[in-house]
Amino acid sequence: MSDLRKIVSVAQEVAEAIKAAFQMDVEIIDAEVKRIAATGSAKKKIGAAMAYGTVTRHVLQNTEPIVIHQPGQEDFCLACQGYGKCTYTGGIIVPILYKNRTIGTINVVAYDQQRMQVLQQNQTGLIEFLNRMAELMTSKIAEQELYEEQIRVNSALLTLINTISNGVLSIDQEGRIRQANSLAEQMLRGSEQAAAMEGMLVTSVFPDFPLAETLNAKEFKSYELAAKVNGKGYRYIADIKPVTADDAVTGAVVSIVDYENMKQLAFDFATPNRQITFQEIICETPHMQHIKTIASRIAQSNSTVLITGESGTGKEMFARAIHEESPRSKHPFIAINCGAIPEALIESELFGYEKGAFTGAHAKGKPGKFELANKGTIFLDEIGTMPLYLQVKLLRVLQTKEIDKVGGTEAIPIDVRVIAATNNNLEQMVAEGTFRQDLYYRLHVIPIQIPPLRERKMDIVPLAQHFIRRYSVLLERNIQALSEEARLAMEAYHWPGNIRELENSIEYAINLSHPDETILRLSQLPSAIKNNLQDHTIVEHLETPDHPFPLEQSILSKQEYEKRQITHLLAEWGTSTTDKKRIARQLGISLPTLYRKIRHYQIENHRLSK
Template sequence: MKPLFSLDSIVSSIATPVNPAKIRIRTGEKEGVWIDGERTVRVIAVPETATLEESTRQIRSFLNDDAMPALVTMNEDGVPTGIISSHDLFASFLTLVQNQSVLLGTLMDTMSEAVTIVDSRNVVQHWNRAAQTIYEIDRTQVIGTSLDEHFASESIRLLDALRQGTSVQRVYHIPRPDSHVLINAAPIRLDGRIIGAISIEQDITELVRLNEELAHTTAHLHNLQQEMSRFQAADDPFYAIKGHSASIQSAISSAKKVAQTDATVLIYGESGVGKELFAKAIHQASRRREKPFIAINCGAIPAALFESELFGYQGGAFTGAEKKGKPGKLELAHGGTLFLDEIGELPLELQVKLLRALQERQFYRVGGTEPISVNTRIVAATNRQLEQMVFEGRFREDLYYRLNVFSLEVPPLRERREDLPELVQIFIHEYSVAHEQSVPRIAPEVMQALFDYTWPGNIRQLRNVIERLSILQENGVIMPEHLPSVIRSHSNEPRLSAPVSKNTAFSPAFAASPLPHNSYAPEPASSERERIVAALERTYGNKKAAAELLGMSRGTLYNKMRKYNINEGAFGWA
């Protein structure tokens, strides 16, 4: 039998064709008989257009208790306790179905989302009041008709649920050129067989329109800001750090306060969050602004050359070196600020020499015998957990406390998503000017995908993605197909939210998007190394995040990395 979804279904849709000669009903009467071979069956006449509910009421009115057996209820001892006539049983069943039908209708018409239910042939069985409003199609025009008659087949996400049995959650969808919705769709199954499908669609057309207005307004504001920037930049060293979220403003506020002192600053933050921007702003806002700002990346210089880069070398100290010698970064920063980026990469033997120079405020050039005194402020930065490195003996405790006079945490991009529209517009304008092209429009689904992504590479990655989009845009519009595949695939995955700790220096790169538990389920020991490498690659070397994905403590992860000789430096964001 064909599945039924409503008491409003037309009863003729379940009728079996019959030879009229076999039906005997007297003129003007409703009751008659059906002669089926040697069997005679009592029948009641109803119009072909009668609904299931109307037809059931007709049968109920003609039902004779003598025609069907009654039910007797028995207790545990087999003693009869009650009787239910066939009429009462049928009446109770009908009342139950009617109540559930009314409940379903009230529920659907109370919902603000558009609800559509189709049967296995894609024929509409339910179309609620919100669907009428959103799509401007009256339910009398759509119920009983194929959904294909009202929407293009390729735009009906219900068909995926109906034909493939797949479900979707909060997927951005454009069923019509002037409609934007977030759709949830799922197949309706009975004993494992798909008998229909349901979709619940939230209308976000107005939200999309407001987002486009916001984009245009933001673009206009950005043009005004560019006109004002040359004046404001001189007054506010932190002007280059963009964003108005509470987290980034809190970091800026703390940085402004410490900038007025000579305290050593240790900046924590994931790769790409803008740690050097903060270091430069702190220098520009300090009393040392007229003196040099010198930066050195502790992870980019080979250990054998790092000492000469930091302290300089005396003339003739190396074969092929300058005869007069060369001052090091520490000496060049005299009176100003030395920025030690990626301080966690500094080898232990050089940590000792750096500590001595910081404590004594003097040092020796490589090959030199005369001490050189300096007055240099130190600002260091790292994307590592230095406390854990101290615990593991990979970073000197005394140097850690010397550097960690004032710690400053720069939030990752995923913790300040409200800044995304502003940052996107800034970068779009920047690259439009650079490429000598008009500012492209960003399709709403692209912006949604950017919001959904977790940005493990933070601002640096966002800037690179926006440059890519500005290059690939067509006819002044950036579409989803222009996005990198990693962002497109991420936006189509179901995501689970996880709380982000505020007590850590920085949070896991994928705290907002954990892997499914079975992705790193226990496996034979032979594959444990591959699982660890996969987790480190996914989190771009963030051990805390990788440990959470693997379901182990960070200390256990470090031990296993040493056990399998896994080089942690191979997984950083490029």
């Protein structure tokens, strides 16, 4: 397309203006010698090429204006194919120059002597006027090209913005939305403002948008915004960046991501290798195989699960395996130990809090574990330690599928499967009034009881071999198997810390082994296993043929055994806080749980001795 064709309507207006001023017909010709605009009889020839155009071509080539005083008698007339056929009495042709090239001409012709006389008398002024008209048209071409370039840039920019995985809004200095990419429109589609979002105040879409601070040039990162879409509340994480020109804020760009999508992305990034399947739960005991089958079967359900068993029996592994085999496996699995969080903080940890909810609260608020687990699974370990006042709130969550943040005014709907676990006797706690009966039945929809390791003798050696392989690699040792004496001692041991204690014991033993050893020996095991019980020392007998294994053990209740084990470890390792943390890890329980057991069994420091 020729340059002049971009401004056809302007060219026609210029032609009409020139005719009105001088009462002469006008043709505006492009570089291809085609009429772009015309007046008089030539008007019907717009779009067609000139029949001859000899003088016009001469001006296009030489970029100088020409005045025709006597048609047919000028030097350049002799070469014209239309020589002798001219019907006009004279004329002026001036070039239209744009970007150092001739893009067309303005042709003014007189058809009588009166008009020719006017032309000759005003030749210099007329040429100057036509040059100004040519400049006017080229300025309009420049404007049109700039406009077209802006359209191209805006189109490319919008295409680029639409490929971004965030919603993007631009607002002006009054806080009104001027543009939104397709993802932002999709996020807010169905909202009351969706139909006419452009021109709306941003605070009409996001009531809590920090407009005053933004227009004061304050930038925000990861700012939480809320909007109503189809009457339902949604939350977004926004980056807000003011736009400035000449040190003045002229607007802002707002980048938003859906809160749920952001949470899922964080989950995918933070837990890429946390999946645990039922195949990874090692067991050969028929009863444990049956429990795995039941757990696998109920994984497809959304019903609440209550897993009971002593500390260290693998309750969280079962919870993770249930989640991994469920339709929720692509969404978060959030585990929280209710007994490890101070009572004053557990409510905000579970349900989150709004900004300014209490002294010391984060300025932006904080999501709770239930919120983070939305569409996935939450695992509430040591549920028996939950305070009574919080049990009421948990019961309401299970009934309504909604949570209330600390300091919040609106309930937030959630879709979470709850798996709870405890090593306490909840039925007894219900009878004692320390655990709510209604919550117990809400949790006890699908009960799974995992037996302690001492009731799963067939699983001890396979588990030990599994941990030997793991820690031999981690600790750069070459242990391949257990000695017969070590195996017999491990099978005879009571394992109060269950699988966790077994794992710790293997790690301890491999640390004591030499790099060139291939067999894990009895002497490398922890003293609690070698000595077995305080009043039965089996180490020396196991390693001599005069005292074949197994030796008869005293038959103790679980409570008496646990008391003796804690007493022994306190006497063996010490009673400082550091020592007690070490003992708690060895037994596979939390430090608060250890303190409760010490008080429960009335184990006093002055009675302890090595």
